[in-house]
Amino acid sequence: MSEQRTFRFHKAELKFLGAAGEVTGSKTLVKAHNKNILVDCGLFQGEKTSKEQNWAPLPDELKQIDAILITHAHLDHCGYLPRLVRMGYCGPVYCSPGTRDLMKVILMDSAHIQEEDAEFANRSGYSHHKPAEPLYTIQDVQQTLPLIKALPLKIWQTVVPGVEVSLSRTGHIIGSTAMRLKVKCAEKDCLITFSGDVGHGRQETIKGPDALPDTDLLILESTYGDRVHSNQVALDCLEEVLKRIQNNGGVLVIPSFAVGRAQEVLFLIRLLEDQKRISPIPVILDSPMSTEATKIYLDHPEDHPPNLSFEKKSRNFYPNRFELIRNTQESIEVANRKGPLVIISASGMLQGGRVLHHLKTRLPDERNAVLFVGYQAEGTKGWFLKNQGKIEGVLRIHHEPVPVRASIESIESLSAHGDCNDLLNWIRSASHPPQQVLLNHGVPSASKALAKKIEQELNIKATAVE
Numbered sequence: 314m315s316e317q318r319t320f321r322f323h324k325a326e327l328k329f330l331g332a333a334g335e336v337t338g339s340k341t342l343v344k345a346h347n348k349n350i351l352v353d354c355g356l357f358q359g360e361k362t363s364k365e366q367n368w369a370p371l372p373d374e375l376k377q378i379d380a381i382l383i384t385h386a387h388l389d390h391c392g393y394l395p396r397l398v399r400m401g402y403c404g405p406v407y408c409s410p411g412t413r414d415l416m417k418v419i420l421m422d423s424a425h426i427q428e429e430d431a432e433f434a435n436r437s438g439y440s441h442h443k444p445a446e447p448l449y450t451i452q453d454v455q456q457t458l459p460l461i462k463a464l465p466l467k468i469w470q471t472v473v474p475g476v477e478v479s480l481s482r483t484g485h486i487i488g489s490t491a492m493r494l495k496v497k498c499a500e501k502d503c504l505i506t507f508s509g510d511v512g513h514g515r516q517e518t519i520k521g522p523d524a525l526p527d528t529d530l531l532i533l534e535s536t537y538g539d540r541v542h543s544n545q546v547a548l549d550c551l552e553e554v555l556k557r558i559q560n561n562g563g564v565l566v567i568p569s570f571a572v573g574r575a576q577e578v579l580f581l582i583r584l585l586e587d588q589k590r591i592s593p594i595p596v597i598l599d600s601p602m603s604t605e606a607t608k609i610y611l612d613h614p615e616d617h618p619p620n621l622s623f624e625k626k627s628r629n630f631y632p633n634r635f636e637l638i639r640n641t642q643e644s645i646e647v648a649n650r651k652g653p654l655v656i657i658s659a660s661g662m663l664q665g666g667r668v669l670h671h672l673k674t675r676l677p678d679e680r681n682a683v684l685f686v687g688y689q690a691e692g693t694k695g696w697f698l699k700n701q702g703k704i705e706g707v708l709r710i711h712h713e714p715v716p717v718r719a720s721i722e723s724i725e726s727l728s729a730h731g732d733c734n735d736l737l738n739w740i741r742s743a744s745h746p747p748q749q750v751l752l753n754h755g756v757p758s759a760s761k762a763l764a765k766k767i768e769q770e771l772n773i774k775a776t777a778v779e
C-alpha cells in the first residue's frame with residue numbers, strides 16, 4: 314500500500330482503500346480506539362483493470378471491520394457490501410433512512426446483473442474463469458439487508474466504543490449524507506468528516522446540501538475539482554434537443570443513472586410540457602430500477618426542495634405521454650418504435666444494461682441523438698462515445714462495430730456533483746473552517762487542482778490522496 318494513502322490525525326489512522334486518485338471504489342478505513350470503521354464500501358467501476366480490483370483477495374484490513382458507514386446508495390459507495398458479507402462480515406451498516414431504502418433496490422439489482430453476467434459468460438464462453446462466477450448473488454444481498462441500520466440525522470450515535478457519528482444532508486441523491494465522526498480523546502475530542510458526494514442545490518428534485526458541520530479534518534470528494542459547470546440552463550438545453558427530435562422525427566436516447574438523474578430528467582421534460590415550451594412527446598423509461606427508485610424518491614419528502622411537494626402533486630413527476638417498460642420482451646419491442654420518441658435507460662456510463670441495445674438500434678441513424686446527463690468516468694464506453702464517438706465514427710457494442718451517425722450531446726449542468734466553486738463554498742459554509750482537508754474521489758488532476766485552490770483561497774492545508 315502506498316504511504317500516500319495512509320494518514321494519521323490525532324488518535325485516528327485513515328487508510329484509503331479506494332477512490333484514491335480515481336472516482337470509484339470508495340472505501341476508507343478509520344482506525345481508532347483499537348476498532349476499525351469502514352466509511353463507504355464501493356465497487357470499482359470503469360476500465361477492466363479497475364473492475365478486476367473487486368475480485369482481488371480481501372486485504373487484511375477488510376477482514377476485521379467492526380462497523381460500516383455508507384454515505385449514499387450509489388454503487389461506487391455501497392456496491393461492494395454484499396461481497397464483504399459473502400466473505401464473512403456480519404457487523405452493523407449505518408446510513409440515513411433514504412440510503413437504506415435505496416440500497417435495497419440498488420444492491421438487489423446489482424446482484425441480479427452479476428448473476429446474469431456470469432450466466433451469459435458461461436453460455437457464450439467469454440470468461441477466462443471456468444465456470445464464471447458472480448461477484449455476489451441475490452442470496453448475499455438478502456444476508457446484507459438485515460445488517461443495515463438507519464440513523465436519524467444530526468444526532469450523535471455511538472458507532473464503536475469511543476467513536477460517535479452524526480449525519481448531515483449533502484444534497485447529491487435521496488438519502489446522501491456526510492459522516493461526521495467524533496473520536497473521543499482525554500484531552501480534546503477530534504472531529505473527522507467524510508463528505509461522500511456533494512450536490513450543489515441547483516437540481517429541481519432534491520434539496521441542496523446542509524452547511525458543512527464544524528470539523529477538524531475534512532475528507533472531501535473532488536470529482537469536478539478542476540471544473541466549473543457551465544452556466545447553461547439544463548431546461549433550455551433539453552428543450553433545444555427535444556425540439557430537434559420532434560422536428561425530424563428522431564429518437565433521443567438518454568443513458569441515465571437509474572437513481573437521481575432519471576428522476577430529474579423525467580421531471581424536467583414534464584416541466585417543459587407544462588410550460589408549453591414543447592408539445593408532449595412519448596417518453597419511455599426502460600429501467601426497472603429507475604421505477605423502483607422513483608417510488609423511493611416520492612417516499613422521502615425530507616430531501617425534496619422546499620418549494621416542491623411531490624406528495625401532493627406526484628403526477629407532475631412524469632411526462633404526459635410516459636410509458637414504463639416492464640420486461641425484456643417489451644424492451645426488445647422498443648426497437649420497432651418510430652420517432653419522435655425519448656428512451657431513458659441505464660446504465661448511465663454504458664457499462665452494460667438495456668441502454669446498449671437501444672444504442673445499437675439508434676446510433677446508425679443521423680436523425681437520432683444521444684444525450685449524456687451525467688459524469689462519464691474515463692475508460693467507460695460512455696466516456697468513449699461522448700469524447701471519441703464522432704471522431705472514430707464507430708462504437709463497439711457486444712463485440713460488434715456500430716456506426717455512430719446520431720448526434721452526441723451532453724448537458725453538464727445536470728450533474729449531481731458540485732463543481733470546484735460549489736465545493737469551496739461548502740467549506741466556507743462551516744462556522745469554523747477545518748484545520749485540514751484530504752481530497753479523494755477524483756482523478757489526480759482534479760484532486761490536485763482543488764487542493765491548490767483550497768490552500769490559496771481558504772488558507773487551509775489540503776492534500777490530494779493518490
Ligand SMILES: [Zn+2]
Nearest residue numbers: 385387485510
Ligand atoms: Zn454518488
